[in-house]
Amino acid sequence: MNDHTDENSTDPTTQRKHAAMIDRLSNLHQARLSTKTNSKDPTFESTQSFLTLFTNSKQSIESSLTQIQQTPNPDPNSDLEKISNSISDLEKLVAENSYFLPPYEVRSSLKTISDLKQTLDSVTSKVKPRKKFSFKNKPAKKPESESKPESESKPEPESQSNYKITDSPGFRGKENAILTKEFTGLEIREFVLSDLTNCEVKLKGCFRTLFINRVQNCKIYVGPVSGSILIEEVEGCLFVLASHQIRIHDAKGCDFYLQCRSRPIIERSFGVRFGPYRLYYDGIETDLKESNLYDDTGNWANVDDFQWLRAVQSPNWSILPENERIDTIKI
Missing domain, CATH: 2.160.20.70 (Pectate Lyase C-like)
Structure with a gap:
């Protein structure tokens, strides 16, 4: 059982595909640089810019979770759904920018998102104890x-x-x-x-x-x-x-x-x-x-x-x- 493949054994066809991919990556990089000033673009290629938006979004979600506990309304479905969607958007943000983020930041962000989901479940069980809100759309089937x-x-x-x-x-x-x-x-x-x-x-x-x-x-x-x-x-x-x-x-x-x-x-x-x-x-x-x-x-x-x-x-x-x-x- 070998731990790696022999890169020198790559055939000419694979080498050409690899060269073409390098060209595409280079063109993509240049295109990103030319549109970097577009503030609506969710992809930053800057760890600090990503962390700033991620932190602001995280704090907004935490604030909403706190507010729904302090002033629960008779029908919190809408508020819970909005928070759930915000957490999903945060997951998407990490996915879209994970290609340039350091591994530690990706893992830290995923841990934060996991904690937010757990907090959402906890809050939901308090404001809607008879019908637990599910973050995911898939059922938890068991035998x-x-x-x-x-x-x-x-x-x-x-x-x-x-x-x-x-x-x-x-x-x-x-x-x-x-x-x-x-x-x-x-x-x-x-x-x-x-x-x-x-x-x-x-x-x-x-x-x-x-x-x-x-x-x-x-x-x-x-x-x-x-x-x-x-x-x-x-x-x-x-x-x-x-x-x-x-x-x-x-x-x-x-x-x-x-x-x-x-x-x-x-x-x-x-x-x-x-x-x-x-x-x-x-x-x-x-x-x-x-x-x-x-x-x-x-x-x-x-x-x-x-x-x-x-x-x-x-x-x-x-x-x-x-x-x-x-x-x-x-x-």
Whole structure:
């Protein structure tokens, strides 16, 4: 398993594409410089200018949250919706400017946004205790056997998820836990990680499909998955994964260390970084070979952002700098 690809082996066609991309980047840079005086442009290319607007927006949201608690009106729906939209606008601001911001500022901004969401949920539960306001538009689906009364009361639209969390084996609804599982053979086709917070997950051995849904501040280490890994609504996590296909939806501020046969796909995600697979356990080489995942294709660095259709590099993801990558994890 190699940690990098040989840049000198690039074929002439790829070199020409790379040269064309450099030209486009240069032209884009010149165009930005010529329009830099346009005050309506939300893209600054100045960290200080970004921080000024971000801080002002943050303070405005915090002021609105305080005001709604001090003078609640009989029907706060409109006020809550405005605050929710303001937080969404703040997320968009970070996404649009993340391509030039230092990594620390991106992560700090994402943490601020996460805190604002939590405060909004807390305020909502106080002013609307009988019907919890949901920041996201997607329902928090759970297996029928584990559904909770409060989740049933949320009048939310149908999920846009590309997969459904069934009653497959898995870890669900855990906090501050170390969760381990060892697979032998392919007796388990699907495994689920759902609604986890501040957990460390270690999955050894091979299985067919992994679903990861609504996970926050977790470290997840996974042996070879012979089919697909589908990830949705994750934030502040570290993933070490090997699979033939990996799709990532609604990820924020996460690091992914991957070994994959096809190009990883991201959608509605930003502040995500990618590096090569860094996992070891006794027998992992055999598992990788049996799953046809032993050879590093370098696809971990070839990410497709399905919501970024421009010719230039998507600002929503980046390659992890070598000096910031984790060492190989032994589980």
